[in-house]
Amino acid sequence: MNFPLKAAVKCGQCPIRHRAVCAHCDDDELTLLEHMKSYKTFAAGETILWRGDELAFVGSVVQGVASLSKTLEDGRTQMVGLLLPSDFIGRPGRQQIEFDVTATTEVTLCCFERKPFEQLIQNTPHVAQRLMELALDELDAARDWMLLLGRKTAREKIATFVQMLVRRTQVRHIDGKLHPLSMPMTREQIADYLGLTLETVSRQFNGLKKEGVIAFSDRRQFEVLDLAGLHAATGDDAEFIS
Amino acid sequence: MNFPLKAAVKCGQCPIRHRAVCAHCDDDELTLLEHMKSYKTFAAGETILWRGDELAFVGSVVQGVASLSKTLEDGRTQMVGLLLPSDFIGRPGRQQIEFDVTATTEVTLCCFERKPFEQLIQNTPHVAQRLMELALDELDAARDWMLLLGRKTAREKIATFVQMLVRRTQVRHIDGKLHPLSMPMTREQIADYLGLTLETVSRQFNGLKKEGVIAFSDRRQFEVLDLAGLHAATGDDAEFIS
DNA sequence: CGGAGTCTTGAAATATGTCAACTCCCGTGG
DNA sequence: CCACGGGAGTTGACATATTTCAAGACTCCG
Numbered sequence: 003m004n005f006p007l008k009a010a011v012k013c014g015q016c017p018i019r020h021r022a023v024c025a026h027c028d029d030d031e032l033t034l035l036e037h038m039k040s041y042k043t044f045a046a047g048e049t050i051l052w053r054g055d056e057l058a059f060v061g062s063v064v065q066g067v068a069s070l071s072k073t074l075e076d077g078r079t080q081m082v083g084l085l086l087p088s089d090f091i092g093r094p095g096r097q098q099i100e101f102d103v104t105a106t107t108e109v110t111l112c113c114f115e116r117k118p119f120e121q122l123i124q125n126t127p128h129v130a131q132r133l134m135e136l137a138l139d140e141l142d143a144a145r146d147w148m149l150l151l152g153r154k155t156a157r158e159k160i161a162t163f164v165q166m167l168v169r170r171t172q173v174r175h176i177d178g179k180l181h182p183l184s185m186p187m188t189r190e191q192i193a194d195y196l197g198l199t200l201e202t203v204s205r206q207f208n209g210l211k212k213e214g215v216i217a218f219s220d221r222r223q224f225e226v227l228d229l230a231g232l233h234a235a236t237g238d239d240a241e242f243i244s
Numbered sequence: 245m246n247f248p249l250k251a252a253v254k255c256g257q258c259p260i261r262h263r264a265v266c267a268h269c270d271d272d273e274l275t276l277l278e279h280m281k282s283y284k285t286f287a288a289g290e291t292i293l294w295r296g297d298e299l300a301f302v303g304s305v306v307q308g309v310a311s312l313s314k315t316l317e318d319g320r321t322q323m324v325g326l327l328l329p330s331d332f333i334g335r336p337g338r339q340q341i342e343f344d345v346t347a348t349t350e351v352t353l354c355c356f357e358r359k360p361f362e363q364l365i366q367n368t369p370h371v372a373q374r375l376m377e378l379a380l381d382e383l384d385a386a387r388d389w390m391l392l393l394g395r396k397t398a399r400e401k402i403a404t405f406v407q408m409l410v411r412r413t414q415v416r417h418i419d420g421k422l423h424p425l426s427m428p429m430t431r432e433q434i435a436d437y438l439g440l441t442l443e444t445v446s447r448q449f450n451g452l453k454k455e456g457v458i459a460f461s462d463r464r465q466f467e468v469l470d471l472a473g474l475h476a477a478t479g480d481d482a483e484f485i486s
Numbered sequence: 487c488g489g490a491g492t493c494t495t496g497a498a499a500t501a502t503g504t505c506a507a508c509t510c511c512c513g514t515g516g
Numbered sequence: 517c518c519a520c521g522g523g524a525g526t527t528g529a530c531a532t533a534t535t536t537c538a539a540g541a542c543t544c545c546g
Contacts (some may be wrong), residue, residue, distance in 0.1 A: 072391040074479045080394040082387040093380050101387065130372075137379050138335050144386035145324040145343065149314040151393035152322040152439025156502070189525060197394025199503055204526055221511085221525065239317045398534070431493060441535055446494055463493070463542085 011064075012036070021088035022062040022112070023136065026128040034122065038114050044068075044105035051091070051103040060092025061113035067106040067186040070099075071194065081195040082147075083140065086170055090136050092116065094123055106187050151197045154237055159196040160206040161235035164216060168226060185222045210235065253306075254278070258354070263330035264304040265378065268370040276364065280356050286310075286347035293333070293345040302334025303355035309348040309428040312341075313436065323437040324389075325382065328412055332378050334358065336365055349428050393439045396479055401438040402448040403477035406458060410468060427464045452477065 013019060013032045024035055041064070044050055050068060051057070063085045070083035082101055085091065091103060091111070114122075123130045150162055167183055185192070189200040196203065210216050215231045218224045226232055233240070255261060255274045266277055283306070286292055292310060293299070305327045312325035324343055327333065333345060333353070356364075365372045392404055409425055427434070431442040438445065452458050457473045460466045468474055475482070 070387070072387065073481065074391070074395060075481045076479070078395045078479075080391045082390045095377065096380065100384065130376075134372075134376055134379070135337065137376070137383060138338065141379060141383050141386060142342065144383060144390065145312070145314065147390055148324045148386065148393055149316070149322045151390055153316060153320045188523095200525080201504085201527085202502060205502095208526080237316045237318070237320075239315065430491090442493080443495085443536085444534060447534095450494080 011041075013039075016064070016112070018062060018064055018088040018112075023090050023129060023132050024062075026132050027126075028128070031126055031128060034126075035114075038118060038122070039112050042111045042113050044109045044111070046105055046107050048105045049102060050105055050109070050111070051099060053100055053102050054098055057092055057096065057098055057116050059113045060090070060116050060119055061111045063087050063089050063091070064110045064112050066109035068109050068111075069104050069106045069187075069191070069195070070101045071104065072101045079194050080151075080197060081191070083144070084195065089140075090133065093137065094120055094130075094133060106191060156196075156198055156202050156206050157209060157235060158237040159198060160203065160210065161215075161232055162238070163192065163196060164210070164226065165232055165236055168229075168232075182219060182223050182225045185224070253283075255281075258306070260304060260306055260330040260354075264354070265332050265371060265374050266304075268374050269368075270370070273368055273370060276368075277356075280360060280364070281354050284353045284355050286351045286353070288347055288349050290347045291344060292347055292351070292353070293341060295342055295344050296340055299334055299338065299340055299358050301355045302332070302358050302361055303353045305329050305331050305333070306352045306354050308351035310351050310353075311346050311348045311429075311433070311437070312343045313346065314343045321436050322393075322439060323433070325386070326437065331382075332375065335379065336362055336372075336375060348433060398438075398440055398444050398448050399451060399477060400479040401440060402445065402452065403457075403474055404480070405434065405438060406452075406468065407474055407478055410471075410474075424461060424465050424467045427466070 013024065013036050016022075016024075019025070024032060027035065039061075042059075042061075053072075065087060068085040068089075068091070069081050070085070071079050071081045073079045084106075085103075092099070097116075123133070150159055154162065167185070171183060187195070189203045192198075193200040193203045198206075207216075207218075210232075211218060213231070215228045215235065216224050216226055255266065255278050258264075258266075261267070266274060269277065281303075284301075284303075295314075307329060310327040310331075310333070311323050312327070313321050313323045315321045326348075327345075334341070365375070392401055396404065409427070413425060429437070431445045434440075435442040435445045440448075449458070449460075452474075453460060455473070457470045457477065458466050458468055
């Protein structure tokens, strides 16, 4: 982790201004936050927080991807959350977290010290409310993931994962074909996210490739050729696709 | 569902008074709630809410067990939450839910109409705060369940499930042996909760029985003979057992 | 007593994991 | 510039946990 830089970017120009914890803030509130915030950057693979750590700071992901993961006695691990830009780390009233937070790619966080931030929440309903919304969104995502982990086949898991990437990284589509996307994680990380092994992940990607649903340029760059085919491969009930 | 009975029980004597959404309320606030609430009872197996339903009411589980579940196109289903007494159904700002809510046993709910309840939240920070705490608790539970679904073996899943029952139903222990507990669900429901088939659930219960970890009196009544053995069988990291 | 739902148990099928070899890619250092 | 090395990814053969299919046992209730 490099040294915390004091507020390099004005909140007004921040790329996550309208989606992060500050989304509902007015200008006055934004000024308050601006004085409290500092940026921290973590290299890919670096651990941001360890399970059980005293939570010194909380904050939003500005750039890059971070992940939450849990580990069993014998080392098996499961990702329990993927944090993309605008997602928040740390919760009011929790001094510690029961999972590791790791930088999956290089990550930039907009951090606040926990104590002052919690005081701010008391008098800033806009922030408290947004925090609630973010928590509920995470809960929804967690429940979708439970369905995936408990009941989907390897193929469905991979298709769902790709579909999520498409949704969460805003991309333009040109006649049903999507602009190139990049996998923000290694096969092993994907495996830990989907409850599979990295070999199975590799095989299923190649399965979808052979069927012409996706195409790889690079091992990390791909595009979706058949969006309908992708949806069909997720196993989800079509009636409820959002 | 029987007819809603108007506030049969005084909040002061309510069994979930100190844990439900009203936990932090003072007497005045409680009086407010008391005028809004009504009880509804659902028989075992009855559906309380369908996925996609307009959410007319929200409320707390007073008695019994309800479950949240999601279903795939072809009918595979996964429980994504188990609601025990004091747990809350419905979230501020959400008009609908994206899972089915079903009564697992006979369930009594303490209900509020959604619209008035949401207004009440605005002026009652005690309720809003408690709602946040409950949501965060659910998020924690969901993440533990993701680890279970993605990475645990059938045996570990069953052991974890039993452990959860022990924790969530307060029971006295007598020299490491626990008073009889009852399974609140069928083998099939347990299977849907754990991402297994009912046959596997049955086999694993019998496995733990043969090893003397648990003992069944009835098919639904059992006791834990070896609490340490149970913990060991969950696969969880001992250092972090709470 | 009969029947339906629930649960158990067994044998066979299969999806995914495990183990191992090999390729590809990229950066480093001589 | 090339050789080297290591991490990441692929592919194959085999092992196995869990599912699937099927039959039968138990239990409650009309």
